Amino acid sequence: MTAATPKAAGSAAASDPSRPRKVLGPLIGLLLGMFVSMLATTVVSTSLPVIVHDLGGTQATYTWVITATLLTTAISTPIWGKLADLFSRKLLFQLAITIFVLASATAGFAQDPSMIITSRAAQGLGAGGLAALAQVIMADIISPRERGRYMGLMGAVMAVATIGGPLLGGVITDAWGWRWNFFVALPVAVVALVIVQFQLHLPKYAKRRVSIDYVGIVLLSAAVSLLLIWVTNAGTDYDWISWTTVWMVGGAVLAAVAFVLVELKAREPLIPLTLFRDRTFTLATLASIATGIAMFGASVFLSQYMQLARGATPTQAGLMTIPMIAGLLVSSVVVGQLISRFGAWKPYLITGAVLLIAGSTLLSTIHFDTDFTLVSIYMFLLGAGVGATMQNLVLVVQNSADPRNMGVASSGVTFFRTLGGSIGVAVMGATLATTVADLLRAKADAIAAAVMSLGDQAPFWAEQVRSDSLPAVATMPEPLRIIFEDAYARGISQSFLIVVPFAVLSLFAIVFLPNKPLTHMTTAERVTADAAVASAEQPTEGASAAGTSGSGASGTAVSAAGEAAIAGELSAPGADGEANDKVRP
Known part of the structure; x- marks a missing residue:
């Protein structure tokens, strides 16, 4: 009789007709957790100009409200990933949801820019956990070959949250005020916690000695924080070439x-x-950096473009960004299904990188009066590029990573994507602030003439123009509004030029990715197979005495051991008395 290999056993498990049903329950909990994270972030995107204006913030405040979340998300992502290799992944996921929701509620009571920035930073701690742990847990319960279609579902959920968030945020802001945006995710979070508690059952891994790299956490936090603070404030609070730049950049490097x-x-x-x-x-890490810059930069500055350069309300701004989200939704779902069906992934990632280049290049040409049909096409292309590359780069890494390091490998890609997005948003924000300031100074005479033409309202608008607060452009009289819309449109288009070289780098990185076939085994099955093979390869006294004459039997023994171990893992009762075939697909 021919013994089945571990790979064959994994393929058999993957073909189990009941497998999708077993995956569906925990997957819903994971997707709802991701939905909470995305919704609480995107729901404020259309209301940020209003929030910053009401709290008396500046363009730098606007950038920091976004960057604070991205900063803590980037720093915490590898920490959560490492913890996932050491502690209960289910408990960590629930903790991340709790942190995120509490921070969101606190943000709803913010009274000044500092409080809103601090609350958003706390949100990032939870968001980092949700982003990292959802990917790791999916690797535990779904094989890479099957994961393509589920990654498509994750992309669809992200698209729905990104579509619904700005629309819902705009409606809430216009109807009840922006503070209610921070409370909208609470019911969804409660449902996610309940589903995860009762539906998510993960395989038991062998316990090992735990050691937390506290020094590494502090140094990583210091390096990333100094870099982002420098990029965000350079050009406004101090010159790009200055002693402040020297010590901040030098400190980040050290x-x-x-x-x-x-x-x-x-x-x-x-x-x-x-x-x-x-x-x-x-x-994959290099490619993820460009994806992060494009994704976060577009979500932040396209909403600002709609309101400050085209005079849209928060609700209208949410509606106007739908083409980008439609591109993300279509490409993530379609590409995920194609990867699962045919097993090939590289052509789709290359196509996504090309779309990323096209979208970012075209968005760098927009003006305040560009035909909105063209702007919609540009946004669709950018969204399609992000959707085809973002989740699938994680999939490729998980397919080749050592299963014992699945947490840090998955979170590593997510970390660099978020870090790239954080730095990208900071640089784009600094570019926008500098460009707008320069353009408005150059048009000082035109602004003065526009103010003087307003009659009795001239003193009020003169004070508004001199203020450092982010302007409410849509409420300005037409002579002033046209000047400010033109300045912000040109500043935002200049910002998108920053994405282009990174998108080109992403294409080169994807082209040279090893085209490794996707495995049919989950992370848990790969761990079991590796352990079984290692155990079978240990020489016994009898095997040593047999010498080389038993080599054929030894090979059969290894395969048989791997098969037996996987079969036992899939059917034997677990430590809690439940059969493992009930708790893992």
């Missing part, structure tokens, strides 16, 4: 070097540098 040295010696490194020996991980 902290980064120290972080690398610590990671090389740490017993449980926060980001194992050995991951970069894997060409797939390194190239």
